[in-house]
Amino acid sequence: MMEQNTKPRVVVVGAGFGGLEAARRLGGADLDVVVIDRRNHHLFQPLLYQVATAALSPADIAAPIRKILRRFRGVRVLLGEVTGIDTVGRKITVDGSELSFDWLVLAVGATHSYFGRPEWERFAPGLKTVEDALEIRRRFLLAFERAEGAKDESERRAAMTFAVVGAGPTGVELAGAMAEIARTVLPGDFRIADPRAARVVLIEGEARVLSAMPEECSVAARRQLEELGVEVVCGSRVTHIDEFGVTAGDLRIEARTVLWAAGVQASPLCALLGRALDRAGRVMVRPDLSIDGDERVFVIGDAAHCIDVRTGAQVPGMAPGALQMGRFVARTIVDETRAAARGFPAPTRSAFVYRDKGALATVGRSRAVADVGGRRFSGFAAWILWALVHVTAIVRFRNRMFVLMGWIWSYLFFDRGARLITGSTKPR
Amino acid sequence: MMEQNTKPRVVVVGAGFGGLEAARRLGGADLDVVVIDRRNHHLFQPLLYQVATAALSPADIAAPIRKILRRFRGVRVLLGEVTGIDTVGRKITVDGSELSFDWLVLAVGATHSYFGRPEWERFAPGLKTVEDALEIRRRFLLAFERAEGAKDESERRAAMTFAVVGAGPTGVELAGAMAEIARTVLPGDFRIADPRAARVVLIEGEARVLSAMPEECSVAARRQLEELGVEVVCGSRVTHIDEFGVTAGDLRIEARTVLWAAGVQASPLCALLGRALDRAGRVMVRPDLSIDGDERVFVIGDAAHCIDVRTGAQVPGMAPGALQMGRFVARTIVDETRAAARGFPAPTRSAFVYRDKGALATVGRSRAVADVGGRRFSGFAAWILWALVHVTAIVRFRNRMFVLMGWIWSYLFFDRGARLITGSTKPR
Numbered sequence: 032m033m034e035q036n037t038k039p040r041v042v043v044v045g046a047g048f049g050g051l052e053a054a055r056r057l058g059g060a061d062l063d064v065v066v067i068d069r070r071n072h073h074l075f076q077p078l079l080y081q082v083a084t085a086a087l088s089p090a091d092i093a094a095p096i097r098k099i100l101r102r103f104r105g106v107r108v109l110l111g112e113v114t115g116i117d118t119v120g121r122k123i124t125v126d127g128s129e130l131s132f133d134w135l136v137l138a139v140g141a142t143h144s145y146f147g148r149p150e151w152e153r154f155a156p157g158l159k160t161v162e163d164a165l166e167i168r169r170r171f172l173l174a175f176e177r178a179e180g181a182k183d184e185s186e187r188r189a190a191m192t193f194a195v196v197g198a199g200p201t202g203v204e205l206a207g208a209m210a211e212i213a214r215t216v217l218p219g220d221f222r223i224a225d226p227r228a229a230r231v232v233l234i235e236g237e238a239r240v241l242s243a244m245p246e247e248c249s250v251a252a253r254r255q256l257e258e259l260g261v262e263v264v265c266g267s268r269v270t271h272i273d274e275f276g277v278t279a280g281d282l283r284i285e286a287r288t289v290l291w292a293a294g295v296q297a298s299p300l301c302a303l304l305g306r307a308l309d310r311a312g313r314v315m316v317r318p319d320l321s322i323d324g325d326e327r328v329f330v331i332g333d334a335a336h337c338i339d340v341r342t343g344a345q346v347p348g349m350a351p352g353a354l355q356m357g358r359f360v361a362r363t364i365v366d367e368t369r370a371a372a373r374g375f376p377a378p379t380r381s382a383f384v385y386r387d388k389g390a391l392a393t394v395g396r397s398r399a400v401a402d403v404g405g406r407r408f409s410g411f412a413a414w415i416l417w418a419l420v421h422v423t424a425i426v427r428f429r430n431r432m433f434v435l436m437g438w439i440w441s442y443l444f445f446d447r448g449a450r451l452i453t454g455s456t457k458p459r
Numbered sequence: 460m461m462e463q464n465t466k467p468r469v470v471v472v473g474a475g476f477g478g479l480e481a482a483r484r485l486g487g488a489d490l491d492v493v494v495i496d497r498r499n500h501h502l503f504q505p506l507l508y509q510v511a512t513a514a515l516s517p518a519d520i521a522a523p524i525r526k527i528l529r530r531f532r533g534v535r536v537l538l539g540e541v542t543g544i545d546t547v548g549r550k551i552t553v554d555g556s557e558l559s560f561d562w563l564v565l566a567v568g569a570t571h572s573y574f575g576r577p578e579w580e581r582f583a584p585g586l587k588t589v590e591d592a593l594e595i596r597r598r599f600l601l602a603f604e605r606a607e608g609a610k611d612e613s614e615r616r617a618a619m620t621f622a623v624v625g626a627g628p629t630g631v632e633l634a635g636a637m638a639e640i641a642r643t644v645l646p647g648d649f650r651i652a653d654p655r656a657a658r659v660v661l662i663e664g665e666a667r668v669l670s671a672m673p674e675e676c677s678v679a680a681r682r683q684l685e686e687l688g689v690e691v692v693c694g695s696r697v698t699h700i701d702e703f704g705v706t707a708g709d710l711r712i713e714a715r716t717v718l719w720a721a722g723v724q725a726s727p728l729c730a731l732l733g734r735a736l737d738r739a740g741r742v743m744v745r746p747d748l749s750i751d752g753d754e755r756v757f758v759i760g761d762a763a764h765c766i767d768v769r770t771g772a773q774v775p776g777m778a779p780g781a782l783q784m785g786r787f788v789a790r791t792i793v794d795e796t797r798a799a800a801r802g803f804p805a806p807t808r809s810a811f812v813y814r815d816k817g818a819l820a821t822v823g824r825s826r827a828v829a830d831v832g833g834r835r836f837s838g839f840a841a842w843i844l845w846a847l848v849h850v851t852a853i854v855r856f857r858n859r860m861f862v863l864m865g866w867i868w869s870y871l872f873f874d875r876g877a878r879l880i881t882g883s884t885k886p887r
Contacts, residue, residue: 088516449518
């Protein structure tokens, strides 16, 4: 498929935060870098819930991988699906063709886990891709249309009841945004249904929302969610989901729209390495992020189960960790190939150390919680910090400008410009 | 489905240019107005090709119908599919429920016609909906990905050959934009394929492009297309399309991507009226736009075959005609219901007169043709006029601002921000 090349070839699978960062760093060195992804675009996932809630368009938070990497002439981008990895023979299979590698960086990310209940997916879509976001947007907007055309009050109530399963950052953001839109954006649009009567229920198995953050943040986030009218149900595990609603413990909620923001499962590609996986399917990596018995194959980001040697804790599956891992393995590869080219022995490898910069989560307009540098705060200041961090982190400037404008517009005019139902207008 | 109401009820089916304009005008009067559409959004179709060519996002050129009509408290919007029209019993069927009416305005528009060859649709999608635009965008962008991964030169050439069938405004705009993107936006992104070598062939059955415009415009448009590298083939009818390409007369073009911008067919709902239709399935309306034998049922816009009594010519199926017809029937209904409420006889009806403001078509960056007020011109001036007219006509201000920004960005930086492939990344 590709011409011969005498430079060492590094194949990076996946162009999420980790893979893209590795590719950029590798791109400056004298290497033959091939980036493979199933999608033509890198997705800024932290803002994906804003596409689902009609504040932004897909193009605002996604950019073509080729465009991001175009200035690195040594980097090639291949749109394709990896179906096989042969670490012994040093080759991977992409859409039926084989591609050899000297080094491999697996940055294939994670998807939702339905805790062994894949049949729930149909009733409760999750939020990982642009298509997921448009599907959630479709269901959310269609719910009010169904309420407007409902034959009786109980049908109308069920149509306007939304359940979100899982109160991590995504669940909190989704629930908050939905409650807010129902109360501020939609009311004037309907004649029979009253969107202000919409019920948003956030269901969490753990004892508190945002359980990965300090307790103060959970308390503040819950208070802010309740201010927006979200009903928060903690310590309750979902036992059943069907097209009419969700059951959690002894609580039954008649909700025509159920969204999934709970479990995480690493990509099935992780299993192709034939190494030990954790319960979520992540590859157990060594301190230098290589896999057991193969120091030229690395796994980074959400696909890796990595223990920070300093703290003994697992590196959290968020963008900063993935970025740092991408940078770390790129440096290892660049240093060792350079040494080899000059006939020097490989430098001793160090262990990956995660630099925890804190965490932020937003709940709605002017509402967020922050845990940064040991300081915990919430409200408007946290929200401004959240907005600054996210708009700064968006990869491409065009998107950054459009995102900012979209936010300013929504903030000032309580409007959501992207309220389009695409795809079928039939409920399911 | 809806409560009783003593005001006369006007049902408007379709929220395109004509239906929406009628609804706005009716909304100010003392009437019970119900607007029914299969979609939750009004689409600014003249800019749809820009979504297909990744310059704009769907939300930039579409706005929720409810939002557009929210200030008219007497107007209700219903998302639903009309499946039956009973002009005698004065009721229509929407998603299985019946809805009575006193007046009916059918503004159901048109779709593509494959000239009796529906099997071509799979190989050559047309451009009428947001989903169509995203499908065309997907095929267009995927073509270069296929070229980059192609096994040999002939496969690469076929992957980068694009055929557009039909050289009306949409075909000209699509072909021009595709050639332009291939030459200005994409080159740096690929390592093996050279997008500048892409071939765009525009095939027209008539003797010239833009055959509805004066000949001078056709000549100018063809020259501008050729400057952009488009191959223009006129006077040649397509006889065969398959997954490998298109045959027109004795010309065979190996093109993996074929787009359809030719025939027009009115919505199948037109046939439900049981009145005479023209060859394209449009309802033959009387000079007052009512249907034969029923003066309270009107057909407007692309669904109507309307002869301008002054010129004897058919009113062209474009936005200005639809808007004028919408306004015209709304005035008729308002005047007659008002007279009836006061016990006066209905005023005599006049005939609809089309005010032709001219025509504009764009070919690419700084390139367009204009025929306005008897003056014909092309180039930068025509392009600026085209941009002004279109940005002024966009319904909602948010969109207008975003569209303008998107254009300015693309113009200055030769960039197309919305280059996302959504849906499957498999060719078909």
